[in-house]
Amino acid sequence: MAKTGAIIICSFILIIDIVAGILGIEAEIAQNKGKHHKAFLIECRQTVHQAYNLGIAAAVLLAVVHAMINILGGCVCYCSKEKFKRAPVDQQIAAITFLMIWVTFGVGFSLLMIAATANSRSKVSCGLSRRHFLSIGGVLCFVHGFSCVIYYVSVSAKGWLEESKNKREVTPQNSIAGFTSP
Numbered sequence: 539m540a541k542t543g544a545i546i547i548c549s550f551i552l553i554i555d556i557v558a559g560i561l562g563i564e565a566e567i568a569q570n571k572g573k574h575h576k577a578f579l580i581e582c583r584q585t586v587h588q589a590y591n592l593g594i595a596a597a598v599l600l601a602v603v604h605a606m607i608n609i610l611g612g613c614v615c616y617c618s619k620e621k622f623k624r625a626p627v628d629q630q631i632a633a634i635t636f637l638m639i640w641v642t643f644g645v646g647f648s649l650l651m652i653a654a655t656a657n658s659r660s661k662v663s664c665g666l667s668r669r670h671f672l673s674i675g676g677v678l679c680f681v682h683g684f685s686c687v688i689y690y691v692s693v694s695a696k697g698w699l700e701e702s703k704n705k706r707e708v709t710p711q712n713s714i715a716g717f718t719s720p
Contacts, residue, residue: 544694547610548687551603555683558599562650562676565592569657569672581669585657593654593672597647600679604643607686611636611693628695635689642685646678 569589614632616622622630653671 544690548690551607551686551690552683554599554603555679555686558596558603559676559679559683561592561596561599562679563673565589565596565650565654566670566672566676568592569653583656585659585661587657589672590654590657593650593657593675596672596676596679597650597654600643600647600650600682603682603686604639604647607639607690611686611690614693628692632689632692635685635692638685639682639689642678642682646675646682649678650675 566589569583569586572584572586572589611632614629614636616625616633622633625633649671653675
C-alpha cells in the first residue's frame, strides 16, 4: 500500500514540475516575440505580459512542489562526514538529492522570478541582459522534479524494507499451525 501511495505522490510531483518547466519555456518563447535591442551587456526589451504571467505561474508551481516534497519527505541531514559515511546507501542518496533539490530550487526559482518581474512593467525596460533566464529556469524545473522523485524514493526505501521484512515474517507459507519460522 505504501508503494502505491509513493507512486501517486512521485507522479503528482513529477507532473507539476514538468508543467512548471513547460510554462517557463513557453514564457521564454513569449518573451522572444517582443522587440528587443542589445548593445554588449545592456539590453532594452519591450515587456511581454504573457511572459510575466507564465513565468510567475512556473515559479509558483516550482515553489508548491518544493514545499510539498519538504513536508512529505522531511529533512535528511548529517552534521559530520563520519555519520554520513556510516549511513545506509539509501540515506546517503537522500541527503545528496536533498541538497540537489535545494540548489535547483534556489537557482531555478531565482531565474524565473528575475526574468518574470522584468516583464511586469508596462514599458520598455533596459538593463543587464537576461537572455534565456526563463528557459533555464524551466529546465531546472525538470531537474528539480526528477531530483524530488529520487529523494522521495530514497527516503521511503527504509519504510518499504521494514514493511517487506514484516510481511515475510508472518506469511502463511512460513507458519505451521500458527507458529512462525525465523
